[in-house]
Amino acid sequence: MxxxxxxxxxxxxxxxxxxxxxxxxxxxxxxxxxxxxxxxxxxxxxxxxxxxxxxxxxxxxxxxxxxxxxxxxxxxxxxxxxxxxxxxxxxxxxxxxxxxxxxxxxxxxxxxxxxxxxxxxxxxxxxxxxxxxxxxxxxxxxxxxxxxxxxxxxxxxxxxxxxxxxxxxxxxxxxxxxxxxxxxxxxxxxxxxxxTQAMTAMGVIAFIEAESLAKQSELIASITMEALQGIIDAFDEDVHVARGYQQQVDVAGRIRKYLSDSKLITKQGEQRVQDAYSLRCIPQVHGASWQALDYVKEKLEIEINAATDNPLIFNDGSKIISGGNFHGQPIALAMDFMKIAIAELANISERRIERLVNPQLNDLPGFLSPEPGLQSGAMIMQYAAASLVSENKTLAHPASVDSIPSSANQEDHVSMGTIAARHAYQILQNSRRVLAIEFICAMQGAEFRGIDKMASLTREFYNKGREIVPSIVKDRIFSKDIEALASWLNENKL
The missing domain is CATH 1.10.275.10 (Fumarase/aspartase (N-terminal domain))
Structure with missing residues (x-):
């Protein structure tokens, strides 16, 4: 209760x-x-x-x-x-x-x-x-x-x-x-x-789902690291402590934990000196999104306990004041910030997808196809991801910078916070599908490398993912796989 x-x-x-x-x-x-x-x-x-x-x-x-x-x-x-x-x-x-x-x-x-x-x-x-x-x-x-x-x-x-x-x-x-x-x-x-209960309710639901997706994105990125034989040195704690952002330190620590016993990751100089930013900068980018989510959580927990109607009655009615606590500006700004934070998780995920499917950027079969040329494999999944992140960029435009006077100019500045919250939720749905696509591609890439060489934690997540999306042995209608895996990610929150 x-x-x-x-x-x-x-x-x-x-x-x-x-x-x-x-x-x-x-x-x-x-x-x-x-x-x-x-x-x-x-x-x-x-x-x-x-x-x-x-x-x-x-x-x-x-x-x-x-x-x-x-x-x-x-x-x-x-x-x-x-x-x-x-x-x-x-x-x-x-x-x-x-x-x-x-x-x-x-x-x-x-x-x-x-x-x-x-x-x-x-x-x-x-x-x-x-x-x-x-x-x-x-x-x-x-x-x-x-x-x-x-x-x-x-x-x-x-x-x-x-x-x-x-x-x-x-x-x-x-x-x-x-x-x-x-x-x-x-x-x-x-x-x-x-x-402000519409924007705040929408915002709380979006935050709860975003928090889970951000955690899942790190596990998915870890499998991508294995599929691409990423360099683990960039996740060394000293590197991230040297910068000073705790969220960045935490992301690097979780990635190291997920990959601690992996035989697929590499050390710098073994295969290459440096990885591309979409791998090497996971702690910096994901960590910055976590900073934004922490800010959003703080504002939401204030707002869900706020008196936001007008007028407010104090001291058993001896003081009644007509104010403006109904103005949604604090949540509007927080929702616009969350939009960007979630969109960036999808942006960097789409770049990792490209590295997984592009034969010019890795030594995996082209587009992770079981028969390159005859079968297209994950080629158009990357298209879908690119489309979703492009749509996110439009939705991420801040709603809070707009204001239209209402009520004969009595209410001459408004927050548009509910629009911001709704768009944040739309961005979240798009981003979950992008990460589902990365998960599908990462699983396929890791399979080519050897499932037995995966870390125990990533292999456990891989096995759960394979219960939803089987291995790509022949081209099929991948839309069903993407939607099924996105739904599974939403239902199995971390």
Missing amino acids: VQLTGNTLTINEVKKVIFDKEKVEISSDSMKKVIQSHQAVERIVKEEKVVYGITTGFGKFSDVYINAENVEELQLNLIHSHACGVGDPFPEIVSRAMLLLRANALSKGFSGVRPIIIETLVRFINSNIHPVIPQQGSLGASGDLAPLSHLALALMGEGEVFYKGKRMDVQEALKQESITPVTLQAKEGLALING
């Missing part, structure tokens, strides 16, 4: 809830804060105070006062009008993460919602009911308004959800789980949609 306090959620706990379907509960101390915060909202409405989003309109309409008898209609209209998401829905795991992160943020007790709102979010999570949330339509400031409005719709008994492997009307799923839809009261609609 993962207990939400609003302050202590970790990425590891997010993993447990999202992938292992661990149950969630709200801490009793947090619920006390939630109740106190809601009581402050009730006083504001009763005393007819002018407070943004509680007794006023939204955005450019923030100066329009709303009478007490209309505050519920105000919240309903807010969700209906803001549910403007378009395009394909987020993956179901992202929708699940959005529920979790919104529940955690509201549990901080700064948002003024009733306990039933958070309890309903938790019931959705524990019942595996996941709102269908379109991916496109968020500017990433004023929060992820459009995506989170679709999440709020589901709590209200409107829209669609994913439930038991099917996409269905939310009412059908709620009926099966005996969940009563909520009727939003003052502040609650705004509290649900003023936040």
Whole structure:
């Protein structure tokens, strides 16, 4: 059971809830804060105070006062009008993460919602009911308004959800789980949609998968080292300590561990003095990507415990401040950084693929073909990898440098963080396929050298890979192999 306090959620706990379907509960101390915060909202409405989003309109309409008898209609209209998401829905795991992160943020007790709102979010999570949330339509400031409005719709008994492997009307799923839809009261609609949970949820899922892929990339690169009889000296600890980046030192150390008992790697001067950069600089390039991922993790772990709606209620309602914590700039920059980090893992992988298949760069059969000339072997797999890394370069353009004013120029700078997170996830999928191609080529190259000469750890990984993709003894439809191995890499996270 993962207990939400609003302050202590970790990425590891997010993993447990999202992938292992661990149950969630709200801490009793947090619920006390939630109740106190809601009581402050009730006083504001009763005393007819002018407070943004509680007794006023939204955005450019923030100066329009709303009478007490209309505050519920105000919240309903807010969700209906803001549910403007378009395009394909987020993956179901992202929708699940959005529920979790919104529940955690509201549990901080700064948002003024009733306990039933958070309890309903938790019931959705524990019942595996996941709102269908379109991916496109968020500017990433004023929060992820459009995506989170679709999440709020589901709590209200409107829209669609994913439930038991099917996409269905939310009412059908709620009926099966005996969940009563909520009727939003003052502040609650705004509290649900003023936040960064779409970009952060997408970012957390992308990070979890990227972290695993980065680890897998080192094992795959190690098999490539064996297939190309790479020079191990470049991974000597002294070389990397001399530079001073711990992540670089760590990558070199893991490669040395993976290849410790290999009979296929060489020493400098035995066959050549130096390897090409795509082999020799694995610690430097992969290590730099790890530096970026460490930065991303730090920002995500702050954001998943952040109060990101507006206004925020402090001191039992004696201090209510309209601010801008919904602005997604910290996550937008982190996602753009992660895009580049992942793209570079694929970039250098594609160069290793070229070294594996190009007969002018090695002494292996041309394109790793069983019958060069008659059969093309891995020739076009390199094409596919080149295409994917080229697409990544377009996707890696930073979304955060763009901004389009909205709400009659009241919201005149936005983050585009959700676009950055979505593109990071697309780059991740492309990069996993590139690394799957390198894995296929590396296995084939190592097979030519002699499986019995491989290191014990790389041979173990090779054997697992061969269960998915058999040896290339004849040309076949390699698209199926690439997709199968990419899926296996995703399902078997390190």
